[in-house]
Amino acid sequence: MKRAVFLAPVALFALVIIAFAAGLGRDPSRLPSTLIDKPLPVFDLPAVRDGDVGLKTTDITGQPRLLNVFASWCVSCRVEHPVLLQLKASGVPIDGLDWKDEAVDGRKYLVEQGDPYRLAGNDRTGRAGIDLGVAGVPETFLVDRRGRVRYKHIGPISPDDWSGIIKPLMDRLRAEG
Amino acid sequence: MKRALIALVAAFALAGPALAVLPGEQLRDPKLEARARAIGSELRCLVCQNQSIDDSDAALAGDLRVILRERILAGDTDKQATDYIVKRYGDYVLLKPPFEPQTLLLWLGPALVLMGGAVWVATMARKRNPGDEPPPALTPEEHEQLLRKLDAESAL
Numbered sequence: 001m002k003r004a005v006f007l008a009p010v011a012l013f014a015l016v017i018i019a020f021a022a023g024l025g026r027d028p029s030r031l032p033s034t035l036i037d038k039p040l041p042v043f044d045l046p047a048v049r050d051g052d053v054g055l056k057t058t059d060i061t062g063q064p065r066l067l068n069v070f071a072s073w074c075v076s077c078r079v080e081h082p083v084l085l086q087l088k089a090s091g092v093p094i095d096g097l098d099w100k101d102e103a104v105d106g107r108k109y110l111v112e113q114g115d116p117y118r119l120a121g122n123d124r125t126g127r128a129g130i131d132l133g134v135a136g137v138p139e140t141f142l143v144d145r146r147g148r149v150r151y152k153h154i155g156p157i158s159p160d161d162w163s164g165i166i167k168p169l170m171d172r173l174r175a176e177g
Numbered sequence: 178m179k180r181a182l183i184a185l186v187a188a189f190a191l192a193g194p195a196l197a198v199l200p201g202e203q204l205r206d207p208k209l210e211a212r213a214r215a216i217g218s219e220l221r222c223l224v225c226q227n228q229s230i231d232d233s234d235a236a237l238a239g240d241l242r243v244i245l246r247e248r249i250l251a252g253d254t255d256k257q258a259t260d261y262i263v264k265r266y267g268d269y270v271l272l273k274p275p276f277e278p279q280t281l282l283l284w285l286g287p288a289l290v291l292m293g294g295a296v297w298v299a300t301m302a303r304k305r306n307p308g309d310e311p312p313p314a315l316t317p318e319e320h321e322q323l324l325r326k327l328d329a330e331s332a333l
Contacts, residue, residue: 004273005300005301008297009297028226029226031223031266031267031269032267033267034263034265034266034267041320058257063182101238124190124238126236126237127240127244130237130240130241130244130265131265132265133265133266133267134265135224135237136223136224136237
């Protein structure tokens with residue numbers, strides 16, 4: 001009995017240490033989106049590419065797709081870019097939102113790095129991105145056929161992120177009526 | 178020397194906190210600007226997460242400061258202006274988390290730990306009392322009694 005009384009604080013301390021250790025492994029920049037299961041905010045952005053239509057909320061509907069937020073000044077977007085190009089080649093529809101960027105710079109970026117986007121809009125002031133709750137680029141939203149956000153990925157999409165997380169979700173959305 | 182020291186201390190004492198709020202962002206009306214500052218100092222910057230948007234030099238923090246001032250100029254109350262940003266970025270942007278079922282443990286946790294400690298200390302104290310303390314000394318009458326008993330036994 002006496003031993004239990006003395007061991008209790010030690011056990012409690014061990015529990016606290018385990019909780020702290022688990023907390024250290026979590027990335028505080030990965031915040032949950034407030035938009036999950038809600039429709040995309042309304043925006044109507046001018047084109048990034050020459051002679052293009054730009055990006056309107058009402059156009060982001062019809063089939064499950066990715067909405068990728070990028071910028072020419074964003075370094076990790078360049079890491080993600082080859083993955084996006086590969087997804088495009090395999091038939092995944094991706095729309096692009098060029099956040100806090102000049103359209104000319106966004107255009108140059110797409111010419112140099114390749115263009116994975118179906119529709120692409122320039123959000124120079126960053127307001128559309130802020131309405132989406134974007135804290136940094138890249139961020140990618142998985143949007144269902146009715147234009148509702150179903151998942152948000154923060155940071156570059158790695159091939160593992162795609163095959164392990166996003167593709168299964170997208171397959172499920174495709175199977176939905 | 179002494180004068181220089183006094184000047185240095187005075188300089189430090191008078192220095193205010195360096196805010197990242199840019200002159201161009203500020204509202205003309207000092208009352209409205211004061212409200213914007215009060216709200217902004219309670220909102221977390223999404224980029225440098227332990228700073229408020231008033232303290233942060235991040236571009237996004239600047240955008241949020243401008244949006245906050247737009248909302249105030251548009252006639253929003255403090256709560257409406259705060260909610261405008263919370264709606265986009267979630268409760269996480271509130272440097273002081275709201276008191277909700279989800280945050281009960283956060284708010285009441287310290288009190289619970291304190292109470293648990295108090296209970297533990299009380300049980301320990303109560304348990305220790307009977308066994309460990311030396312018995313009280315014998316009163317003279319008891320002493321007498323004891324001696325008589327011992328005498329009686331040795332007489333057998």
